[in-house]
Amino acid sequence: MKRLNGKVAWVTGAGTGIGEAAALALAGEGATVVLTGRRRGPLDNLAARIDGPTQVQPGDMTVSAEVDGIAAFIKAELGCLDILVANAGLNIPERDWSNLTAAGVDTLIQGNLCSAFYCTIAALPMMRAQQDGLLIHTSSVAGRFIGGLSGAGYTAAKHGVVAMSHSINMQECVNGIRSCVVLPGEVETPILDKRPAPVSAEDRASMLRPSDVGDLILYVACLPAHVVVNEVMISPTWNRGYVAALGRRGQ
């Protein structure tokens, strides 16, 4: 008997990176995984690699009607939603005030913050009816600390995700609902391709692997219902920000 047998987990941003790793980890423990992203190809590819029940449900999480449609599918076809991993997110290369545009801000806030709100709003009615449910939100260390790498829009949106997750616990704990916000440092995933400056292979090799975060998400998902991990930060030991600061100190 696997620990998540009979559980339904909806993972957004499941086609690549952290979401892919989380879906694999959750499925490996027996969960039925619902895989969402905008592109069907990576989701179909992932589903083919999972030895267990999967549902491929493509959708754009910045469009609330599409989010609601997938939630309705889950309710109708699977009957419950135990775990939501609201992980879809993005960044853009234009991160400085000198090149940030209104359209860029829309992309960042919609893609990182509104999407998490829409998924949460869609998931909570099912979880309230069950008086049980776990939400796991992928924020970022940029959601806790303000640095120079991630850009103002991404940093603001990820701070919003942290605030949102804590507010869920404050109001929904009486309904048996738990929310955990995960704050990763640098993870070697396709999002790095959106950095303004290319990231070297050596730097990528020092970063977290997607499976490191996927395993953390699985750990949180397997905790008993009376336990909530409110917030957790995970970063590579060779933290490039810390290493750079050490270098400056020596100058």
Ligand SMILES: NC(=O)c1ccc[n+]([C@@H]2O[C@H](COP(=O)([O-])OP(=O)(O)OC[C@H]3O[C@@H](n4cnc5c(N)ncnc54)[C@H](OP(=O)(O)O)[C@@H]3O)[C@@H](O)[C@H]2O)c1
């Ligand atoms: N890698 C890092 O260093 C790092 C650090 C801290 C936090 N994070 C966060 O971790 C999460 C996962 O990112 P990742 O690093 O794994 O990068 P990734 O491989 O680029 O994954 C992001 C996923 O989200 C999906 N997605 C993006 N916008 C979407 C939308 N509107 N609707 C549905 N799906 C959408 C993408 O697929 P489609 O393009 O097919 O939609 C993609 O599969 C993000 O929230 C990111 O901000 C990453």
